[in-house]
Amino acid sequence: MPDDRKMLTLPIDEPAMMCEPRFGANYPRETLPEDLARDIGRRDSMHEDMSNSDMREDDLLEDEDLSEREEDEDEREEDEPDANGISKTRGPRRKKPSKGRNERVKVRRHEANARERSRMHGLNAALESLRKVVPCYSKTQKLSKIETLRLAKNYIWALSETLSAGKRPDLLAFVQTLCKGLSQPTTNLVAGCLQLNARNFLTDHNGDVMFSARPPPYDSMYPYPGSEASAPPGHSSSGGGTADSAKPFRHYNYGGAAYDAGYYENASPEGGSPHLDGPLSPPMNFNGIFSLKHHDDASEYSKSSPYGMRYCGAPGRAALGQNSMYRGGGPEARFPYDLHLRGQPYQPQAEMHGAFHN
DNA sequence: TAGGCCATCTGGTCCT
DNA sequence: AGGACCAGATGGCCTA
Numbered sequence: 557m558p559d560d561r562k563m564l565t566l567p568i569d570e571p572a573m574m575c576e577p578r579f580g581a582n583y584p585r586e587t588l589p590e591d592l593a594r595d596i597g598r599r600d601s602m603h604e605d606m607s608n609s610d611m612r613e614d615d616l617l618e619d620e621d622l623s624e625r626e627e628d629e630d631e632r633e634e635d636e637p638d639a640n641g642i643s644k645t646r647g648p649r650r651k652k653p654s655k656g657r658n659e660r661v662k663v664r665r666h667e668a669n670a671r672e673r674s675r676m677h678g679l680n681a682a683l684e685s686l687r688k689v690v691p692c693y694s695k696t697q698k699l700s701k702i703e704t705l706r707l708a709k710n711y712i713w714a715l716s717e718t719l720s721a722g723k724r725p726d727l728l729a730f731v732q733t734l735c736k737g738l739s740q741p742t743t744n745l746v747a748g749c750l751q752l753n754a755r756n757f758l759t760d761h762n763g764d765v766m767f768s769a770r771p772p773p774y775d776s777m778y779p780y781p782g783s784e785a786s787a788p789p790g791h792s793s794s795g796g797g798t799a800d801s802a803k804p805f806r807h808y809n810y811g812g813a814a815y816d817a818g819y820y821e822n823a824s825p826e827g828g829s830p831h832l833d834g835p836l837s838p839p840m841n842f843n844g845i846f847s848l849k850h851h852d853d854a855s856e857y858s859k860s861s862p863y864g865m866r867y868c869g870a871p872g873r874a875a876l877g878q879n880s881m882y883r884g885g886g887p888e889a890r891f892p893y894d895l896h897l898r899g900q901p902y903q904p905q906a907e908m909h910g911a912f913h914n
Numbered sequence: 915t916a917g918g919c920c921a922t923c924t925g926g927t928c929c930t
Numbered sequence: 931a932g933g934a935c936c937a938g939a940t941g942g943c944c945t946a
Contacts, residue, residue, distance in 0.1 A: 676921075677921095
């Protein structure tokens with residue numbers, strides 16, 4: 557049940573994508589925002605009725621010096637013998653914590669709480685960054701933490717599969733992979749982002765996603781020149797969908813690698829990562845592979861990453877970005893994606909955004 | 915009202 | 931000693 561109800565008590569500046577701040581950075585008490593300090597004070601009164609919760613540490617240290625003199629008296633009160641005259645406590649006598657020491661412990665506890673809050677805020681900021689680079693990002697309907705992590709794992713796995721296979725994935729199978737292990741609401745969300753009929757998804761008791769009908773084929777959403785001509789007759793996809801809902805699967809030749817059905821057949825993110833050699837490691841910073849983001853503010857998304865990546869239907873047409881890891885090389889270096897600057901409008905992508913907007 | 919999700923507090927452990 | 935990290939506990943908010 558993703559929601560946007562909770563508000564951070566501490567405003568976090570949007571961290572640069574893939575450049576998270578160190579968690580639990582030093583958070584000295586005196587730099588606490590006013591509202592946070594107030595919050596701490598409120599909690600103090602709530603939990604322990606601490607009258608001087610906002611006392612500064614140096615004040616407390618002063619107080620501790622003063623109370624040091626009282627320690628002897630404190631110790632005298634300690635270690636009273638029981639009815640049999642035997643001391644209740646054995647071993648070295650422990651000093652009863654002085655009042656000043658207690659205060660100092662409380663202050664340290666508050667500082668630790670503030671650091672912990674800060675650390676968790678950093679963690680949440682990182683999670684928010686992750687939400688933005690996995691499919692179906694929405695400001696209004698946020699994925700829960702656990703679902704974000706699951707979807708990210710599936711996404712990485714699916715992209716790795718794409719890279720390792722070096723051929724064009726089937727949209728159906730791609731979404732199938734994305735939805736593995738996700739809750740039904742999240743599956744519906746992903747399906748909604750993809751403009752797939754959620755009824756096509758059937759989550760079995762193992763949490764695996766199955767399909768009862770074939771959603772619009774990938775090629776219908778990403779038409780490419782000459783695709784119809786290259787479609788082998790009678791070639792159907794692995795989706796096992798109904799014939800009436802699916803176009804005939806078009807065999808796709810890309811750089812010598814045939815794009816065929818069953819791309820993710822029997823594949824599961826749980827089964828370990830696909831084998832990757834050399835430069836074909838999972839892309840860490842390439843997002844929007846299928847431009848499936850569900851953005852409320854496209855301009856913000858544009859700022860999040862300097863590059864977008866679009867599936868390129870036409871082999872060889874890609875104008876790889878200067879920073880592309882696949883840049884250079886001969887025909888074998890061709891890759892089914894092309895990069896474009898996020899700031900530059902890309903018509904097909906804009907169309908896709910429209911298509912994926914509910 | 916139960917359950918899910920979340921933020922926060924807290925004490926323990928490990929490391930520097 | 932102090933900070934980072936972690937996990938359990940707790941309470942609030944929201945939805946089905």
